[in-house]
Amino acid sequence: MSISSTDRIVIFDTTLRDGEQSPGATLNVEEKLAIAHQLALLGVDAIEAGFAIASPGDFEAVRTIAEQVGGVPGGPIICSLARAIREDIKAAAEALQPAAHPRIHVFLSTSDIHLKYQLKKTRDQVLAIAEEAIAYAKSFVQDVEFSPMDASRTEPEFLYQVLSTAIAAGATTINIPDTVGICTPKEMEKLIQGIRKNVANIEQVILSVHTQNDLGLATANALAAIENGVRQVECTINGIGERAGNAALEEIVMALQVRKPYYNPYLGRPVESEAPLVNIKTQEIYKTSCLVSQLTGIAVQPNKAIVGANAFAHESGVHQDGVIKHRETYEIMNAADIGLPENRIVLGKHSGRNAFRSKLQELGFDLNEADFNKAFIRFKEVADKKKEMTDWDIEAIVRDETQIQVESGFQLEHVQVTCGDCTCPTATITIVTPNGEIVTDAAVGTGPVDAVYKAIARMVRVSSQLVEYSVQSVTEGIDALGTVTVRLRHQNRIFSGQSSDTDIVVASAYAYINAVNRLYRYLQSSKGNEPLSSSFTTSVKYLI
Numbered sequence: 001m002s003i004s005s006t007d008r009i010v011i012f013d014t015t016l017r018d019g020e021q022s023p024g025a026t027l028n029v030e031e032k033l034a035i036a037h038q039l040a041l042l043g044v045d046a047i048e049a050g051f052a053i054a055s056p057g058d059f060e061a062v063r064t065i066a067e068q069v070g071g072v073p074g075g076p077i078i079c080s081l082a083r084a085i086r087e088d089i090k091a092a093a094e095a096l097q098p099a100a101h102p103r104i105h106v107f108l109s110t111s112d113i114h115l116k117y118q119l120k121k122t123r124d125q126v127l128a129i130a131e132e133a134i135a136y137a138k139s140f141v142q143d144v145e146f147s148p149m150d151a152s153r154t155e156p157e158f159l160y161q162v163l164s165t166a167i168a169a170g171a172t173t174i175n176i177p178d179t180v181g182i183c184t185p186k187e188m189e190k191l192i193q194g195i196r197k198n199v200a201n202i203e204q205v206i207l208s209v210h211t212q213n214d215l216g217l218a219t220a221n222a223l224a225a226i227e228n229g230v231r232q233v234e235c236t237i238n239g240i241g242e243r244a245g246n247a248a249l250e251e252i253v254m255a256l257q258v259r260k261p262y263y264n265p266y267l268g269r270p271v272e273s274e275a276p277l278v279n280i281k282t283q284e285i286y287k288t289s290c291l292v293s294q295l296t297g298i299a300v301q302p303n304k305a306i307v308g309a310n311a312f313a314h315e316s317g318v319h320q321d322g323v324i325k326h327r328e329t330y331e332i333m334n335a336a337d338i339g340l341p342e343n344r345i346v347l348g349k350h351s352g353r354n355a356f357r358s359k360l361q362e363l364g365f366d367l368n369e370a371d372f373n374k375a376f377i378r379f380k381e382v383a384d385k386k387k388e389m390t391d392w393d394i395e396a397i398v399r400d401e402t403q404i405q406v407e408s409g410f411q412l413e414h415v416q417v418t419c420g421d422c423t424c425p426t427a428t429i430t431i432v433t434p435n436g437e438i439v440t441d442a443a444v445g446t447g448p449v450d451a452v453y454k455a456i457a458r459m460v461r462v463s464s465q466l467v468e469y470s471v472q473s474v475t476e477g478i479d480a481l482g483t484v485t486v487r488l489r490h491q492n493r494i495f496s497g498q499s500s501d502t503d504i505v506v507a508s509a510y511a512y513i514n515a516v517n518r519l520y521r522y523l524q525s526s527k528g529n530e531p532l533s534s535s536f537t538t539s540v541k542y543l544i
């Protein structure tokens, strides 16, 4: 395979090598194997399984992956990194032995700053070391990749010289690392064009890039390289890697898929060609991302392109309205393309009526306009306090609001409580009575809920006994909605009320009022045919 003989992009995954260089991401052999199996399912062309000389564990991981993932022809290339040192190359060759398609990846610094301070070698020495190391690697495997480390800061003429030497020594892939992530896409273009023009026999090898993300340009640089003739990109799942990480596989792959007509001509194909630009089964992307995140312990930021929790979530009413009417108004790819079941409409304070209505339909509610409006107003009030409204929240609100609407009677206007470890729990409550009177009262109690109930009871003057009070968290998280259930006994009858709110004292007040209203309606309907107890008749002012 050479630069001109492939009309697709080779995906070289280095999650298990450069990705594992993320601080704290160390993986054991079993974990690396699990990721390698998933990378194979994803369809990557090459898996850089580790750096065999680095540790016995890394050697074992490369060997196990070579055997169990790359052991049969047709599987992915399995690669080990090696410095331009015989011991490294020998260790890589030994670890890769079981692989059907082994690759040794030799790297050697070429920039003056690295030569002077790190390697302490002259340019002539580096040329000789590169040549010798590649030839040695070739004595073990056919497939040898060479990387001139810090290529983007290497003096171009020397870079061309090293690369020409590497190809002459037998390198089959020439990888250009932007090791410190300093390139801009324009500079990457110039770098690749210079290499293609000035390196002898460059068209006989696969030209590759390895872009680091120090300036957040790794994916942009990889794509710029592709536009300039590069046919392999090195990348990691979730973009993890040394320092700020590497180009993210999922970003490159989805950019190539979504913008295929744009990239086709760069690979010498007609704009309309449908042939895939990569071998990747994009539906495996999300699963792979989750596995890598879980095993490395590196969380994916919510706004991360493609695999972040918010990548297919719509929060604002205008966007939600658009997506509900026609998905493509705000989505350039389908969640299913990366293996997510569906996009998400996240209901919150920025949502509008259309999204709320659509969610109610999805949950099986068929509200009349008045109920809908009440529920929507309440939804906005709760959403102002709560970050995300879950299906449970919505259900609780609708249950609550439609119940309040049905049960006319007393209305709760305001609830205010003071409580704490050195104050007497006090509640100040304002209600509107059935005949429109606004009444305020205050009471102290053993706790805030007791104080609220005493204040309400005094105003409605209900002769009833509280026989049950319970609070249940119906939604998840610290900002969950709590549902309060209250049961009142009047004579031999039980009247219940329920309400939900992020504030359980408020929910308690509403639940109590709802139960009182049931009692009120019962008394109203039975006024004519059921005798009221004398104690009740005398004590109830508003109920009759």
Ligand SMILES: CC(=O)SCCNC(=O)CCNC(=O)[C@H](O)C(C)(C)COP(=O)(O)OP(=O)(O)OC[C@H]1O[C@@H](n2cnc3c(N)ncnc32)[C@H](O)[C@@H]1OP(=O)(O)O
Pocket (backbone or CB within 6 Å): 018, 021, 051, 053, 054, 055, 082, 083, 084, 085, 107, 108, 109, 118, 119, 149, 179, 242
């Ligand atoms: C850009 C990248 O991501 S490169 C890959 C980086 N990844 C890693 O380093 C992870 C694994 N590394 C390791 O486990 C260790 O660093 C090892 C096993 C590779 C080497 O360990 P040590 O022998 O103790 O050397 P140490 O790491 O302290 O220093 C690196 C040595 O390699 C030399 N070196 C660095 N790169 C190369 C190279 N490409 N070819 C030859 N020698 C190199 C350095 O000059 C230094 O040599 P010195 O000891 O003579 O000064």
Ligand SMILES: CC(C)C(=O)C(=O)O
Pocket (backbone or CB within 6 Å): 018, 081, 107, 147, 149, 150, 175, 177, 178, 179, 180, 210, 212
């Ligand atoms: C080994 C090379 C490819 C590398 O990781 C880098 O230069 O960043």
